[in-house]
Amino acid sequence: MDSTILAILLQDGVVNGAIYALLALSLVLVFAVTRVIYVAQGEFVAYGALTYAALDGGHLPGSVALLGVLGLAGCAAGLWQARGRLDRPAVLRLLGETIVLPAVIAVAAIILAPMKPGVLVEVLLTLAIVTPMSPLLYRIAFQPLADAPVLVLLIAAVALHLTLTGLGLVFFGPEGFRAPAFSDITITAGPLMIPGQALWIGGLTFALMTALFAFFERSLTGKALRATAVNRLGARLVGIPTERAGLIAFALAGFIGALSGVLIVPLTTVYYDSGFMIGLRGFTAAIIGGLGSYPGAVLAALLVGVAESFSSFWASAFKEVIVFTAIIPVLLWRSLRHGPAEEEE
Amino acid sequence: MKALRPFWPLPALLVALLLPWLPGLPAFWVTLANYTGISSIVAIGLVVLTGISGMTSFGQATILGLGAYTTAVLSKYCDISPWLGLPAGLIVTAAGASLLGAVTVRLSGHYLALGTIAWSVGLYYTFANLDLLGRNDGISGIPPLTILDLKLLDGRASFSVIWIGVILAALATNNLLDSRAGRAIRALKGGAVAAASFGVDTPRTRLLAFVYAAVLAGFAGWLYAHMQRSVNPTPFGFYQSIQYLLMTVIGGAAHVPGALLGAVLVTTVNDRLQDILPRLFGAHGNYESIVFGMLLIAVLQWAPNGIWPLIARIRPRARIIRADALRLPARAMPAPGTTLLDVARLRRSFGGLVAVNDVDFKLAAGEIVGLIGPNGAGKSTTFNLITGIDTPTAGQVSFNGQDITGWPARRIAAAGIARTFQHVKLVPTMSVIENTAIGAHLRGHASALAGLLRLDRTEDARLYAEAARQLARVGLADMADRPATSLALGQQRIVEIARALCLDPVMLLLDEPAAGLRHNEKVELAALLRRLQGEGVTILLVEHDMEFVMGLVERLVVMDFGTKLAEGSAEQVRNDPRVIEAYLGSVE
Numbered sequence: 001m002d003s004t005i006l007a008i009l010l011q012d013g014v015v016n017g018a019i020y021a022l023l024a025l026s027l028v029l030v031f032a033v034t035r036v037i038y039v040a041q042g043e044f045v046a047y048g049a050l051t052y053a054a055l056d057g058g059h060l061p062g063s064v065a066l067l068g069v070l071g072l073a074g075c076a077a078g079l080w081q082a083r084g085r086l087d088r089p090a091v092l093r094l095l096g097e098t099i100v101l102p103a104v105i106a107v108a109a110i111i112l113a114p115m116k117p118g119v120l121v122e123v124l125l126t127l128a129i130v131t132p133m134s135p136l137l138y139r140i141a142f143q144p145l146a147d148a149p150v151l152v153l154l155i156a157a158v159a160l161h162l163t164l165t166g167l168g169l170v171f172f173g174p175e176g177f178r179a180p181a182f183s184d185i186t187i188t189a190g191p192l193m194i195p196g197q198a199l200w201i202g203g204l205t206f207a208l209m210t211a212l213f214a215f216f217e218r219s220l221t222g223k224a225l226r227a228t229a230v231n232r233l234g235a236r237l238v239g240i241p242t243e244r245a246g247l248i249a250f251a252l253a254g255f256i257g258a259l260s261g262v263l264i265v266p267l268t269t270v271y272y273d274s275g276f277m278i279g280l281r282g283f284t285a286a287i288i289g290g291l292g293s294y295p296g297a298v299l300a301a302l303l304v305g306v307a308e309s310f311s312s313f314w315a316s317a318f319k320e321v322i323v324f325t326a327i328i329p330v331l332l333w334r335s336l337r338h339g340p341a342e343e344e345e
Numbered sequence: 346m347k348a349l350r351p352f353w354p355l356p357a358l359l360v361a362l363l364l365p366w367l368p369g370l371p372a373f374w375v376t377l378a379n380y381t382g383i384s385s386i387v388a389i390g391l392v393v394l395t396g397i398s399g400m401t402s403f404g405q406a407t408i409l410g411l412g413a414y415t416t417a418v419l420s421k422y423c424d425i426s427p428w429l430g431l432p433a434g435l436i437v438t439a440a441g442a443s444l445l446g447a448v449t450v451r452l453s454g455h456y457l458a459l460g461t462i463a464w465s466v467g468l469y470y471t472f473a474n475l476d477l478l479g480r481n482d483g484i485s486g487i488p489p490l491t492i493l494d495l496k497l498l499d500g501r502a503s504f505s506v507i508w509i510g511v512i513l514a515a516l517a518t519n520n521l522l523d524s525r526a527g528r529a530i531r532a533l534k535g536g537a538v539a540a541a542s543f544g545v546d547t548p549r550t551r552l553l554a555f556v557y558a559a560v561l562a563g564f565a566g567w568l569y570a571h572m573q574r575s576v577n578p579t580p581f582g583f584y585q586s587i588q589y590l591l592m593t594v595i596g597g598a599a600h601v602p603g604a605l606l607g608a609v610l611v612t613t614v615n616d617r618l619q620d621i622l623p624r625l626f627g628a629h630g631n632y633e634s635i636v637f638g639m640l641l642i643a644v645l646q647w648a649p650n651g652i653w654p655l656i657a658r659i660r661p662r663a664r665i666i667r668a669d670a671l672r673l674p675a676r677a678m679p680a681p682g683t684t685l686l687d688v689a690r691l692r693r694s695f696g697g698l699v700a701v702n703d704v705d706f707k708l709a710a711g712e713i714v715g716l717i718g719p720n721g722a723g724k725s726t727t728f729n730l731i732t733g734i735d736t737p738t739a740g741q742v743s744f745n746g747q748d749i750t751g752w753p754a755r756r757i758a759a760a761g762i763a764r765t766f767q768h769v770k771l772v773p774t775m776s777v778i779e780n781t782a783i784g785a786h787l788r789g790h791a792s793a794l795a796g797l798l799r800l801d802r803t804e805d806a807r808l809y810a811e812a813a814r815q816l817a818r819v820g821l822a823d824m825a826d827r828p829a830t831s832l833a834l835g836q837q838r839i840v841e842i843a844r845a846l847c848l849d850p851v852m853l854l855l856d857e858p859a860a861g862l863r864h865n866e867k868v869e870l871a872a873l874l875r876r877l878q879g880e881g882v883t884i885l886l887v888e889h890d891m892e893f894v895m896g897l898v899e900r901l902v903v904m905d906f907g908t909k910l911a912e913g914s915a916e917q918v919r920n921d922p923r924v925i926e927a928y929l930g931s932v933e
Binding site: 036037039073094141144145148149150151152154155158159160161162163164165166169170203276280287317318320321323325326327328329332333334 | 587638
């Protein structure tokens with residue numbers, strides 16, 4: 001192997017790793033706030049990618065209809081969960097979030113989609129369509145289980161992943177899609193040809209991480225989310241609506257998932273079920289980082305990306321095997337370092 | 346029902362042998378029943394893992410695949426009898442599960458689950474990429490099982506083999522859960538801390554549950570390979586693994602019959618859905634996965650314990666105590682008056698908070714000493730430090746002349762320290778006597794395998810006789826077969842004392858034993874503790890009921906804000922100005 005290949009592999013690894021880092025961050029965030037290990041996050045990558053690809057082709061994406069369906073289901077679930085303690089403002093708020101908002105987005109999509117409004121509007125529209133699905137799913141699937149053990153939440157998350165993959169096939173069809181890059185510029189640096197998309201990915205990842213950091217450090221909502229993560233009951237006692245915190249965390253995860261999808265679809269063909277494997281890498285990173293550390297997750301994600309690009313060079317058939325079994329030595333190391341973890345659920 | 350219990354395998358065996366030959370039974374139903382049987386075995390394993398020990402695996406289908414591929418390769422390429430493929434498959438699955446389990450069982454539960462997702466994806470791609478395993482095409486033409494010279498090619502013959510397998514799996518699982526090792530597995534869900542305090546090696550027990558579930562899946566894989574006579578990676582993927590979990594959760598994750606019910610329901614519904622859904626929505630789509638995902642979430646929300654507990658009345662089985670069981674050997678008590686426990690400059694800080702601050706005290710053998718102090722004084726933390734549940738930041742604990750600082754809880758239990766908990770830690774799904782018997786864990790030696798094969802009955806009868814004796818001693822003999830958490834909270838504390846006594850302790854640590862007791866119950870408790878003292882047991886108790894403590898103990902140790910405030914007789918302590926200030930506030 002010469003240094004050019006090495007550099008290319010590294011670059012590939014870092015670019016993919018940046019995406020995994022975003023996913024890992026949102027997994028850590030959702031886990032901290034809600035204790036849900038959000039296996040279904042990968043579906044948002046696929047949904048984001050396919051929605052963007054459809055908009056780019058001038059078609060109305062299937063996810064618009066899906067958003068409508070989820071909105072109705074979320075409304076029904078919200079009404080059912082709050083039965084007996086419904087008042088006018090609560091109902092209006094619920095209707096606004098589950099019916100009006102999706103309807104507005106759908107109308108915007110129906111009007112804009114055939115106009116091929118350009119990359120920026122298409123990206124924003126994609127985010128607007130896909131992001132709200134995540135809090136809707138929180139309402140439907142997880143809110144009633146808010147006090148269940150981590151394991152039950154994990155099983156529910158896996159079940160949700162199953163449903164969303166099936167729905168993905170229904171609403172997007174079995175074909176894979178790829179979209180053009182945001183820009184065609186290529187920067188040459190020595191032996192490296194850095195494509196514009198890689199710069200976009202790096203730049204947006206960095207910007208998003210900075211924004212998240214500011215959000216958690218500076219804003220009241222961000223601090224409330226952190227408080228919920230540390231101690232749910234305590235947060236509730238000081239007046240933080242923890243259900244709201246869950247909705248916000250899921251919305252952030254949906255947003256990050258959709259954005260990752262938009263960023264990744266120019267690099268690789270995305271199918272309705274591609275999200276799981278992409279999400280699983282973010283997952284691996286989050287676990288390696290210990291499910292509690294943001295910098296740890298980012299670092300681990302970059303490692304996973306690099307490991308992946310090198311193993312696809314050397315043993316491409318066993319790429320997945322290598323990437324996913326890498327988790328085992330890490331768990332062993334954690335296990336030895338932490339000693340017995342006696343936790344009571 | 347009770348009388349019938351031991352006999353159910355016999356009629357079940359007859360059904361397994363005869364049912365498929367029923368005239369007019371469609372071959373299609375036999376095939377469906379075969380798949381149901383194979384799934385049941387996997388689901389029974391998940392009952393032990395998920396329902397009973399509170400862990401889970403998203404990789405059971407892949408483990409099944411491991412068993413199936415092992416026997417496929419051996420019987421097809423190496424000409425080894427399919428019957429020998431079974432032990433080989435079980436060894437391979439057990440080894441694989443031990444490896445993955447060993448690295449995760451010491452971490453909190455969801456790491457194991459996540460580990461299984463990762464390794465199931467990894468193994469799946471290994472199956473699909475190895476030339477030896479035929480890549481995506483898999484291996485076909487696997488020889489069928491043979492009995493004498495008879496090849497079991499017919500689906501009806503497979504039916505008998507598979508369902509005999511189900512009966513064996515159910516029997517073995519029931520035996521295991523009813524044994525010493527099984528009680529340890531069941532105790533995990535009542536809190537690993539309590540289990541460890543009675544000598545249960547919790548990581549090993551978790552590993553046992555995981556490996557047991559894996560071995561059942563490997564067994565199912567062997568049946569699958571020789572029934573299907575071909576294997577390929579598809580049925581061993583993540584999706585199928587979730588289906589097994591679904592069966593267990595829907596049926597009732599904590600009950601063996603629930604696994605069977607779940608397997609029947611899911612297999613049948615799956616078959617119907619594959620028939621109906623394409624007709625409703627067109628062939629284009631994977632609608633079963635949508636339905637199954639939603640179904641699983643709905644079950645978790647509305648019937649988290651599954652369907653079986655809704656249709657069957659579940660209560661702990663009544664134990665027959667063998668009065669002729671030999672008494673367990675008892676330990677020799679140290680000579681009264683010698684120093685038994687020596688706590689020296691014991692310290693525990695949590696970040697900046699020093700919960701226990703350089704505390705010193707000693708207990709002589711045969712003493713009853715009270716550890717008192719206002720809330721948050723560090724009494725329970727001191728208990729946790731002595732019993733090895735928590736590790737001191739500094740300082741030393743010596744017991745019976747040995748330095749036990751930093752020993753794991755189970756080793757301290759083995760040394761003869763037994764305890765009760767401030768917040769009662771009994772296993773809700775077990776009866777009072779079963780909970781009590783956990784205390785005698787270290788006094789038995791039967792392995793899981795012995796339990797599985799019912800070779801442990803003599804010893805187990807002795808353990809139960811001991812549990813019954815201790816329950817009688819604390820006055821709860823007539824509650825023995827009630828579910829533990831159906832008792833009043835005060836009585837549950839007394840059950841904890843009986844459990845602690847089952848350890849045959851040299852020293853008892855009681856954390857607020859009198860809380861929630863009525864007056865005359867307290868009088869009985871005090872009398873019991875005095876009797877124990879008379880038998881040489883040393884007792885250290887935390888208690889807030891001053892009347893109870895003052896009337897019982899010889900000495901008091903008073904703590905406040907983590908430090909020892911005073912020590913001495915009840916009279917001395919009562920008149921100590923610092924103690925008065927700590928309890929009543931300063932009187933300036």
